[in-house]
Amino acid sequence: MKSRILSILILGLIFSISGFAQSQDKIPEVEALLEKMTLEEKIGQLNLLTPGGGVATGAVVSKNVEDKIKAGKVGGLFGVSGPEKIRIAQEYAVNDTRLGIPLLIGSDVIHGYRTTFPIPLGLSSSWDMDLIQKTASIAAKEATADGINWNFSPMVDIARDPRWGRIAEGAGEDPFLGSAVARAMVKGYQGEDLTNPATMIATVKHFALYGAAEAGRDYNTVDMSRVKMFNEYLPPYKAAIDAGAGSVMSSFNDINGIPATGNKWLLTDLLRDRWGFEGFVVSDYTSLNEMIAHGMGDLQAVSALALNAGLDMDMVGEGFLSTLKKSVEEGKVSEEDITVAARRVLEAKYKLGLFEDPYLYLDENRPESDILTEAHREVARKAAARSFVLLKKEGSILPLKKNAKIGLIGPLANNKNNMLGTWAPTGDPQLSVPILQGLKNVAPNAEITYAKGANITDDAELAEKINVFGPRAEIDKKSPEVLLKEALQTANNAEIIVAVVGEATEMSGEAASRTDITIPESQKKLIRELLKTGKPVVLVLMSGRPLVISEEMEMPLSILQVWHPGVEAGNAVADVLFGDYNPSGKLTATWPRSVGQIPIYYAEKNTGRPEPASGEFEKFKSNYLDSPNSPLLPFGYGLSYTEFEYSDAKASSNTLNENGEITISATVTNTGEFDGEEVVQLYLHDKVRSITPPVKELKGFKKILLKKGESKTVDFKISVEDLKFYNANLEYVFEPGEFEFFIAGSSVHPFTGTFTVEE
Numbered sequence: 170m171k172s173r174i175l176s177i178l179i180l181g182l183i184f185s186i187s188g189f190a191q192s193q194d195k196i197p198e199v200e201a202l203l204e205k206m207t208l209e210e211k212i213g214q215l216n217l218l219t220p221g222g223g224v225a226t227g228a229v230v231s232k233n234v235e236d237k238i239k240a241g242k243v244g245g246l247f248g249v250s251g252p253e254k255i256r257i258a259q260e261y262a263v264n265d266t267r268l269g270i271p272l273l274i275g276s277d278v279i280h281g282y283r284t285t286f287p288i289p290l291g292l293s294s295s296w297d298m299d300l301i302q303k304t305a306s307i308a309a310k311e312a313t314a315d316g317i318n319w320n321f322s323p324m325v326d327i328a329r330d331p332r333w334g335r336i337a338e339g340a341g342e343d344p345f346l347g348s349a350v351a352r353a354m355v356k357g358y359q360g361e362d363l364t365n366p367a368t369m370i371a372t373v374k375h376f377a378l379y380g381a382a383e384a385g386r387d388y389n390t391v392d393m394s395r396v397k398m399f400n401e402y403l404p405p406y407k408a409a410i411d412a413g414a415g416s417v418m419s420s421f422n423d424i425n426g427i428p429a430t431g432n433k434w435l436l437t438d439l440l441r442d443r444w445g446f447e448g449f450v451v452s453d454y455t456s457l458n459e460m461i462a463h464g465m466g467d468l469q470a471v472s473a474l475a476l477n478a479g480l481d482m483d484m485v486g487e488g489f490l491s492t493l494k495k496s497v498e499e500g501k502v503s504e505e506d507i508t509v510a511a512r513r514v515l516e517a518k519y520k521l522g523l524f525e526d527p528y529l530y531l532d533e534n535r536p537e538s539d540i541l542t543e544a545h546r547e548v549a550r551k552a553a554a555r556s557f558v559l560l561k562k563e564g565s566i567l568p569l570k571k572n573a574k575i576g577l578i579g580p581l582a583n584n585k586n587n588m589l590g591t592w593a594p595t596g597d598p599q600l601s602v603p604i605l606q607g608l609k610n611v612a613p614n615a616e617i618t619y620a621k622g623a624n625i626t627d628d629a630e631l632a633e634k635i636n637v638f639g640p641r642a643e644i645d646k647k648s649p650e651v652l653l654k655e656a657l658q659t660a661n662n663a664e665i666i667v668a669v670v671g672e673a674t675e676m677s678g679e680a681a682s683r684t685d686i687t688i689p690e691s692q693k694k695l696i697r698e699l700l701k702t703g704k705p706v707v708l709v710l711m712s713g714r715p716l717v718i719s720e721e722m723e724m725p726l727s728i729l730q731v732w733h734p735g736v737e738a739g740n741a742v743a744d745v746l747f748g749d750y751n752p753s754g755k756l757t758a759t760w761p762r763s764v765g766q767i768p769i770y771y772a773e774k775n776t777g778r779p780e781p782a783s784g785e786f787e788k789f790k791s792n793y794l795d796s797p798n799s800p801l802l803p804f805g806y807g808l809s810y811t812e813f814e815y816s817d818a819k820a821s822s823n824t825l826n827e828n829g830e831i832t833i834s835a836t837v838t839n840t841g842e843f844d845g846e847e848v849v850q851l852y853l854h855d856k857v858r859s860i861t862p863p864v865k866e867l868k869g870f871k872k873i874l875l876k877k878g879e880s881k882t883v884d885f886k887i888s889v890e891d892l893k894f895y896n897a898n899l900e901y902v903f904e905p906g907e908f909e910f911f912i913a914g915s916s917v918h919p920f921t922g923t924f925t926v927e928e
């Protein structure tokens with residue numbers, strides 16, 4: 170086989186020396202290979218399978234994978250891990266096919282590989298891009314050590330509907346922050362050099378607008394104006410592509426009448442022609458075949474639709490494999506377009522270094538040295554602590570004293586199964602540190618007693634749906650009454666109650682939409698009863714989404730939101746509860762008062778009849794009879810054990826011209842009793858423009874550390890580049906006029922200054 174690859178390389182060299190290559194951008198080795206390939210072999214490269222049977226373990230979905238690889242009918246595999254297993258598959262491809270083309274090996278490494286980091290919504294709440302990039306590069310190091318060379322992440326879908334379970338997998342609602350996170354993750358996964366065996370190709374998903382599914386129901390329809398797409402939903406995908414992401418995954422949803430997987434406007438006009446994307450596009454899992462259910466025709470028709478739209482690789486459904494040849498014969502697709510798709514897949518393999526060495530990612534010694542190391546767990550612990558958001562402080566109970574007498578209560582308080590969060594298939598819940606253990610580790614002198622107190626839910630039907638990947642919300646053999654009684658005994662013997670409550674991991678994630686996003690009633694009841702003891706209560710709240718916690722926000726208790734914290738859950742929660750780390754996370758998605766307010770997001774537009782500034786109801790204004798418009802907790806919000814004061818916000822000049830720059834700054838002072846980090850945020854408002862502007866937009870953020878009593882001036886440089894938007898003709902422009910600004914620790918603050926952009 171080596172000699173076959175060598176001959177390809179030599180051919181490529183001859184081609185490039187003789188100037189035979191068709192274009193400067195083309196890779197001679199790939200072109201040489203394409204020259205040799207039959208139509209069937211090219212189609213084979215477009216087929217992505219997940220094995221069952223002979224090759225490896227994994228979800229048994231694709232049939233006869235081994236035979237198909239040997240027959241040259243497979244371009245890549247996913248759902249298989251470990252160098253030994255992958256080597257077997259790679260050897261089939263390399264030794265048993267005519268041209269010996271190696272396989273891409275994909276995986277869903279969403280928030281860490283074996284070292285599971287907090288869910289992405291949690292990670293984004295850290296607003297710490299270096300840290301996020303670090304988690305992605307650790308994920309890449311671990312995954313590649315296990316043979317993976319292609320990752321199905323980052324998920325950059327903007328989500329403004331917390332009913333949608335997959336809000337857990339992204340960076341929340343904002344395009345500016347979402348773009349920063351997208352860049353950090355692509356850089357983390359791909360590093361500087363894709364042929365480095367510790368890096369892997371990143372996949373931007375789900376292209377596009379998957380997070381805007383109607384009614385927050387997964388896979389649902391999206392119908393959206395282009396102006397809204399370009400300004401609010403597309404920026405993070407573009408940012409990831411501009412950062413060099415090697416592949417894109419098409420989404421399940423329909424976009425303005427054409428499913429993304431068969432949407433030529435999306436996959437070619439926008440992605441390739443407008444954005445210049447040069448990598449390859451893979452479908453989501455059977456999303457090609459699902460276009461039959463969307464009403465786009467039979468398998469042959471939807472496969473042709475997808476190929477003609479610009480899809481390069483078909484995940485699991487085998488529509489390309491089984492119909493494209495016939496479509497070529499019938500003139501429904503061209504062989505040239507199949508060659509183009511095959512070229513893109515082959516180029517990815519080339520860039521990964523697989524033509525040079527098909528076994529580059531299959532070093533059997535690496536798993537031992539590179540996966541789940543102590544250093545990686547340390548980063549997981551740090552990342553988790555930084556992802557937590559202090560939602561409410563009651564009195565000065567926090568941070569807890571390390572010798573306190575604590576009643577630790579709740580169904581998530583001593584539970585390993587729900588620490589990792591959704592979409593952590595390569596992690597192992599049993600490796601995670603439960604909260605009880607973490608508290609004991611960090612405060613060995615504290616007196617901690619534990620009681621479960623309640624089931625995650627008492628609803629057996631719901632529990633069954635949540636337990637689809639294993640026990641997450643088991644209903645206890647003891648009755649709810651007995652559980653509660655035990656909890657109250659524990660509570661009464663303690664000085665302080667820490668109640669760990671919220672969602673099980675599979676209450677968010679894929680196909681886990683909810684219409685009621687409150688804490689389940691079984692746990693709400695527990696919280697009410699614990700409060701009646703009169704002891705101070707700290708709620709440690711876990712969830713994969715913003716929850717409706719209007720009732721709990723009214724209660725005299727403290728609330729620390731910890732998402733699903735990952736493998737170091739307990740240690741990180743203890744670090745924060747005991748004050749070894751002062752919480753600094755800020756919400757990246759708005760928390761509504763009720764589901765009736767959804768979709769809700771801070772960068773909304775004004776109506777012609779805005780709600781009165783008082784927030785009081787007025788007839789013929791844009792408001793509700795039964796609720797204020799404002800959210801329960803706004804975007805950017807999060808408290809600290811200390812206090813921060815903002816002062817002296819100003820712009821370096823009142824005017825900005827096309828080639829100029831101004832500096833907007835403010836002084837931030839730590840006026841409280843603890844050292845702490847603060848996420849300083851800059852928001853702008855374009856007062857008048859050719860399409861209606863949002864009431865405010867995040868345009869900058871910096872995370873700073875301030876010692877107790879310390880002040881720092883934080884500044885943001887702004888040029889017209891930062892003020893551009895897509896106008897009604899989808900041109901990316903700035904328009905002269907007045908802008909307002911404020912700098913604060915959340916998105917809710919009055920504007921404190923203005924500047925004018927000159928003609």
Ligand code: NOJ
Binds near residue numbers: 277321453
């Ligand atoms: C379906 C999910 O939508 C996608 O995010 C994932 O990458 C694929 N399945 C493959 O597991």
